[in-house]
Amino acid sequence: MHDVVIVGAGPVGLSLACELGLAGCSVLVLEREPEPGSAMKAAPLGMRGLSAASVEAFYRRGLLDSLASVSGGGEDPAGPSLPRRGGHFAGMMLDPAKIDLTPEPYRLPSPVPGLVMTNLEEVEAVLSERAAKLGVDVRRGVTVSAVTQDEKGVVARAGTDAFAARWLVGCDGGRSTVRRLAGFEFDGTEPQFTGYTMHAAITGLEKLRHGFNLTPTGMYIRLPVEGHIGMMDFDGGAFDRSQQPTREHLQAVLRRVSGTDVTLDEVHIASSFTDRAMQTTTYRQGRVLLAGDAAHIHSPLGGQGLNTGIGDAVNLGWKLAATVHGHAPDGLLDTYGGERHPIGAAVLDWSRAQVAIMRPDRHGHALQGVVRDLIGTRDGTAYAFERLSGSWIRYDLGGEHPLVGRSAPDFLLEDGSRLGDLMRDGRGLVLDFGTDLRLHAAAKRWEGRIRYAAGPASDDLGLGAVLVRPDGVVAWAGDRRPDPEAFERAASRWFGDPDPTV
Incomplete structure (x- = not known):
């Protein structure tokens, strides 16, 4: 019997596996995909931005150099249209020159960059290597079909195979099998739009402006990699992942939201998504827990999904390890949901707010004008950047000092060592x-x-x-x-x- 079985070998599942392995737990990871890489995880479609909070987590475990080496030294390939130290809210870019961090009273200089542009394949490669060194057993091509538990442990079944553990964590994505099998309640709001991301050969590409472009009919994004386009079509989420978008469909959507007559000559790869925003009412059912997209889903606006999931894993890992080793104080494991559920709820609302502003109607356009004015100010830019970087997060741990519950500053000691x-x-x-x-x-x-x-x-x-x-x-x-x-x-x-x- 393993201490912990993790279902899902994406960045969240592997992050959690590394935390547990570092603490000396016996960990088994089950992943349904037979191979670790895929076109959807590699650049350009797999490109993601790791927030300062996520990069801090890599830094504190000595993984920042490995991440930077596979991610081009942490340099942002986006160029001036997508600034490294900025971000956006509903497609409205923040001005890096207006991001002033000096008012933060407990911030110290650190080698951690504000953002690392990478892709899912590279993040998983770094975490997989660390997990292997820690003795984590990762088995691929295993599809979990049943989960049962009692007061002593939990069993995940895949065909005729049974995998027993003291605890099980579902990190198996937005369509989580573990969430369904363990009976978690999933509640939220239905989608307003269908989003698409594709890599294509395009005639008339010069007609599409670089960066994020809000239009009277939706939004499109021209990303730095030639032919990498994102689109949001406010169709009520009518087109989802159950369908494979055709070239003709993608061309019609792109022409509609961009207001141009561009032509898709060939679609190399494409995927769709929606802004459906859902969250489980609890992150724990007995000996089964959830983390990442298995616990909360929303649109990818602002890149919050990956970062929120890594935050879940880092918060849960040490608490679950202490529980496994028998020295956890009463109620420690329950603080995982107590601390992370409100964060997930706030991220869902952050996503919903962006969708409301992006709506291609007179109400949405009116909101866009107000928000553009607000984020054009230094205070407005600072507020949005704080949310995007993760520095807004503070857990309510009691305690009178304003630093309690926040991420620790990177104190530099006289001997040259840092907190990280x-x-x-x-x-x-x-x-x-x-x-x-x-x-x-x-x-x-x-x-x-x-x-x-x-x-x-x-x-x-x-x-x-x-x-x-x-x-x-x-x-x-x-x-x-x-x-x-x-x-x-x-x-x-x-x-x-x-x-x-x-």
């Missing part, structure tokens, strides 16, 4: 900027679960010490003379009882 460097082993971390002997003695009681590091920082933000969870979230922040008892309460809350032998 100290988190590669997947443990929690306490940084003691004042080398307080009482705090050191208290931290040693959780030595196997919390790493202790001491020394002055180039900028300690006025703090004496911080406790950081394995997912990079600040769990406690102490002043210049930190209270060891306050630290112990926070450590017990998130890491369980201390080692009785220390």
Whole structure:
């Protein structure tokens, strides 16, 4: 019996597998596709932007260099029409010159870029290599057809094969089999449009403007790769993935939304999607959990799906590992849904808001004018960029300090080490900027679960010490003379009882 079976070997499933493997769990990943690569995952159709929050997760596990090497050093191939440090809201581009990060009081310089442009195939390659090194067993060509569970464990069945584990996590995408088999309730809103992405040979391509283009009849996107086009047709989501779009259909849609007479000579590859926005009411049913698109789906506007899924995996991994190893405090695993479900709901609303503004009617056009004015201001640009980068996320962990619940700043210690460097082993971390002997003695009681590091920082933000969870979230922040008892309460809350032998 494995500790955890993960269904789905996409970026979310592999991210979770790496987190669990790093924590010493026995992990089996089941993937229905027989091969890891596909044209839909490779460039250009598989191109995705990893937000700062997602890149931080790779950085803290020592994977940023590997990701940059397969992604062209993190450089954005989009050029001036799709700026690296900007993004868009409903196709309205943010001005990078108006993105001012100085008002963020707990931000520190970091080697983490604001955005890494990559593709799904490259992300999966980096994670697959790490998973293999951690002893994760990935089996491809396995289609799960049944899931049963009791108080002791869960079994996933694929044909005549049965895979038993203590826990099972569905990371198997928007049409999740695990979600259906385990009986999760899926609720949300129906689509307004059908979206298309294609790579084609086009006569009259010069008639299509680069970048995002809102039109009176929808939106089209001309991306940097020659012939890579995206379209959104407000047809009520009438055309979905159950149908393969023909060249004639794609040409008709492109002509309608672009207002041009371009001709598709040949379609190399194409796919469709909708803005259906749905979320499970809970992320856990007994011993079965969901993460990524299995738990929430929405339109790909703003690239939030992949980033939200990675956030799910990083949040869940250490909590599930602690539960497996038997030192999780009561209720720790339930904080996964408690923290991530509101994030998923907010992302769905972010997507819905963009769809409402894009509607090709007088109401949509009126909203576009108002929002263009707002995001044209520095405050408006900062708000939108904060949402796109993931820096808006703060979990309600109690605690009075405004840093608690946020992603930890990348503190630089006097010896040259950074917070990100100290988190590669997947443990929690306490940084003691004042080398307080009482705090050191208290931290040693959780030595196997919390790493202790001491020394002055180039900028300690006025703090004496911080406790950081394995997912990079600040769990406690102490002043210049930190209270060891306050630290112990926070450590017990998130890491369980201390080692009785220390």
